[in-house]
Structure formats: C-alpha cells, structure tokens
Amino acid sequence: MIRLVDVWRSYSLGGQELHALAGVTEDVLDGEHVAVMGPSGSGKSTLLNVIGLLDRPTRGRYELDGREVSDLDDAELSRVRRDRVGHVFQAYHLVARLDAQRNVELPMLFAGVPRAERHERARAALAEVGLAKRSGHRPSELSGGERQRVAIARATVLRPTVILADEPTGNLDRAAGQQVLELLERLNHGGTTLMVVTHDLDVARRARRVLILEDGRVVNRLAGHELKSLAEALAAKRVEP
C-alpha cells in the first residue's frame, strides 16, 4: 500500500520557493487502479516521481508497503525502487543499442539475477506482452506500441507491487494505446497496484479512482466512471479524505 501523509516537494528558484507538491495526503490500496489528472504544472509527474522513489519529499511521510521510505539512503532506495516499483514512461525510454531482450533484462542485471535466469525471465516477460518473436530486435526496429510493450515487460519482470505509468499511451495511436492499456489492466487485475498519469479522459475513466491535482494539491477524488471532464472535476473541488 502507498501512504502519503502531508507530502511536500518544494524547489527554490531565483530565491523563491515553489511547491510542486503542497501537502498531499493520500492512500492507494494494494491492487488499486488510480488515474492522476490535472492541468500542466499541477504536480502530477512530481507525485509519480515521489511515489516511484526517483524523488524525495521535502517534507512529509511516505510509506510503501508499511515501510517509511523517504529517508532511505541511495543504495536502499535504489533497491526498493528496483524491487517494488515498475516505471512506464510516455517516451518508452528503452536503451537504443540494446535489443528488446536485453532491455528487459536491465532491472534483473542490477538485482544480480544470474544470467541464465535473466534470459529465461526476460523471454517469459516478452511473451506475456506478445513480443516473444521480437526479442532480438532493437527499439528502432519496433513500432511505438511494441516499444511500450517492451517497456511494460521491463517494468514488470521483477514482479513489482506498483506500476507507475506516466502518459503510457501519449505517443501511441488508438489501437496501440488500447493494447497497452489492456496489458496494464491485466497486470492490475493480477494484483499489481497501477497508477497512471494522463491527460486522456478515456484512459482516466478506466481507473477505479481518479485524483485531480491542482497547484500541488489533490483537489478532487472521484470514481473513474464519474469523470466527465477535467474542467468539471476541477470546478467541483470536493476533497474528501
């Protein structure tokens, strides 16, 4: 479970303090599917970075699966990030010189998984996303949808408890985006917590819960099927714990 208690992330810019997150308190239950929406600069990506342990809160508490993680040292933080969190990015972020198989192997490489097991598990992860026959291809030889599926295979190969997807369909056409969403939802149905940052209402509506962010704060929470438009959700601003 993800628990954020009065989490702030502030930056000092030109002598002024800017708050990318301004006191976010939120629980995300195990296996939940949560979408995060908000205008540009509302703090969506910062929230995902803090939850994904790529960034640390300036203040506040962050517990992941019952453990306070905001003050871990770099090595421990990296270990928790590697084992518990899977990142899916809008731009896929695959290493161009490595083929799909080796891209998927990367987290296992850092986890010290033996070579043979690494090969086996990467092959299985690629098969799960329907790319068993594309394992030897480099990213430049794959379509956008295929690249994102490789990224999902990489994000899930160590069986994390949370998958954080930042605009996972943002660079894809409708069909490819649909395929990627189905894949993520399948993982979510399997018990993995899924948090998706999106501008796409259709993507957000598929979530069980939608968090609306504005100026670093959660200003609205609603069920996915209740979401009509971002403007309406922002206007409503009914924040309940």
Add this chain to the structure above:
Amino acid sequence: MRASELVAFALTALREHKLRSVLSMLGIAIGVAAVVLLTSVGEGARGFVAAQFSQFGTNLMQVTPGRLETAGIPGMLGGSTRKLTFEDAEALRRVRGVRRVVPTIVGQGAVQAAGRSRDVYVLATTSEAPEAWRLSVRRGVFLAGSDPTRSGSGAVLGPKLARELFGDGDAYGAWVRIAGARLRVVGIMESKGEMLAFDLDDVAYVDLATGMRIFDTDELSEIDVEFDPGVGSEAVVAGVSRVLRERHGREDFTVTTQAAMLETFDAVLRAVTTGVAAIGGISLLVGAIGVLTILWIAVGERTHEIGLLRALGATRTTILWLFLAESAVLAGLGGAAGLALGYGAAGALQLAVPALPLQASPGFAAAGLAVSVLTGLVAGAAPARRAARLDPIEALRAE
C-alpha cells in the same frame, strides 16, 4: 553487478561509437607501444652488457693504478700516483684464492705484414691470459713458454687482424712488424667478437717484456686476477688490497670485480630504461586524457540513459562502476593493441637491425595491460563520478 557483466555492458556502449572508441584506444595503444618498445631497447641493452661482461667469466677482478674514488681515470687522466709493476703482479700470486694473475699493458700500434699496415690495440700479457679471459687459440700457441721478463719473438693475432693483413693467405708462421719490433706469428685466436665496441678479434698479443720494450714502459695498464669462486670475491679483494698496500705503502690502486662492474652498468642502464619508459609514459598520459575526454562527452550524451538506469534500480555505485568499466575496457583494449603494436615493432626492428639488442620480457605484457587498465580507471574516475552524481529525474528529462 559482476565484473563480467560490467565489461559486457561497457562493450555494448563502446561498440555503439566504434570509430570514437578505436581512436581513443589508439591513444593508449601508442603510449603502451612506446613504453614496450623503449623498455625493450633498454632491457636489451642491459642484457647485452651483462652478456659482454660474463663472456670473460664472473670470477675475475681487475686491478688498476690510482684510486678511482679520488680523482681522474686511472692510468689515463692523472689518476695514477704509483705504477703497477710486474713484481706487484707476481706478489698477488700468494693471495689465498688467486688462481691466475694476468699482468697487461694495453697500447696501440701499427701492425705491418705482407705490404699492409693496420693500427690496432696491442695487448702485452702472459700465457695465462687465454684461460683467465676465456679466449681460445685457433692455431698455434698463445705465447707459450715465453718468459715475461725476457723479450721473445712471438706474436699472436686476432682472427680479424690476421685476415685483414694476410687475406686468404696463411698468417701462421709469418713475420709481422708490431710498433717497429719484428715478430713471428705463433698463434691465431678464435673469434671472440666485441666487448662494448672493443673488437677483440682485431688485436695483436705480444709477451709482456716485448710490450714493455715497444711501448717503452715498465708500468702495467692493469692486472687481472682470476680467483677461485669457492673463496669468494670479497676475501680475494681484501687479500689483493692488503698485498698491494704493503708494497706501495698506501692504497693507490683500484680493485674492481667483474660483478661490481656489471652491477654498476646494470644500475646505470636500469635508470636509462626507466627514463625512456617514462618518456613513453608521456604518450600514455596523452592517451589517458583522450579517454577522459571521450568518457566525459559520453556521460553528457548518455545522461538520459543514466537517469533511466537509475529509475530501473541502478545505485550511484553501479553507475560509477559502469563508467569505470567502460574506461577500463577502453584503455585495456588499447593496451592490448599497444602490446601487439610494441612487440610487432620490436620484432620488425630486430629483423631490420639484427645487431640491435632488444629484449621484451613477458612480464612487460602483464605490466603493460595492468598499467593500461589502471590508466583507464584513473582517467575514467572524474566522468564516472559525474555520472554517478546525476539526479535521476534531471537525467531522465535530458534529451
């Protein structure tokens, strides 16, 4: 990550920019090749000198007039204060452990025969010289039976001198004129080659008394003492010094053992070798700067990748090692290429100039590789540190 995995990952990065990688390897390769080649020459020179000295045996010592430690070069530039005489040499025979004593006068003179003349070194010595100096007589005898105190009529020629004077004709038994003295060739030596540019085949040997007569001197250039290796050089040096001190009333001579001379040359040449290796090392330093530059650029270009690897769970230490491995592999491969280049060049040089003493010991290869990898690690330290300190989010945002 295991070392093998770090290396494999580094290779994928290096392969991505083949030309750039090869060029930066070349810097290291040239440096290592220079070190290998120059050190081979230095080591070769050391080996050459050692061989030159040991061809006369190592249980030999040389007594020269004058104190080497005080002034001048004995016997040549005013270093001598009292001459060494034949009687001094005879007195040394009673020192325990002395096997042979060879008094010698070294002079230069014209050797004339068959209408030809040749200026050579003339060594006036005794019949014990061949045994002490490990020389062999090809034909005839070496001044055998001659009395050192009475001038004889025999001379012995080095093979080159005999050839130069008599061509294909027979020198043995022929009459020659050495520095004006008419002598009969009673022996021709086996070839011995050169010793530090002194051609031992192009000399004439006469007995001591003849030498004294033709050079008009009773002063010896040196006394060579062959000693029993079982006794030990230190005891013999002490005995020889004691006898000569008693005779001269003070220590106005120098005793140098072959081993000491060899040691001195060895130390000098070792210093020279180190010096030339250091000069080669400058090229290696230039290569290291090349590796540093390339890696610094690579970190800038791959900032995004570094952010991604951090997001996937790589620690700062892992990132540090990934880049250190890259620079070590780059420099290591460069070093291996440099070794091949260095040994190849040494081989080619040896083929082109067979007389050049070259000695590339296998230890150089291991040391060369180790130095290359170490150079890579040092050169890669700053870029690797920079990579490791990147903020993952900032790095991920980089294009």
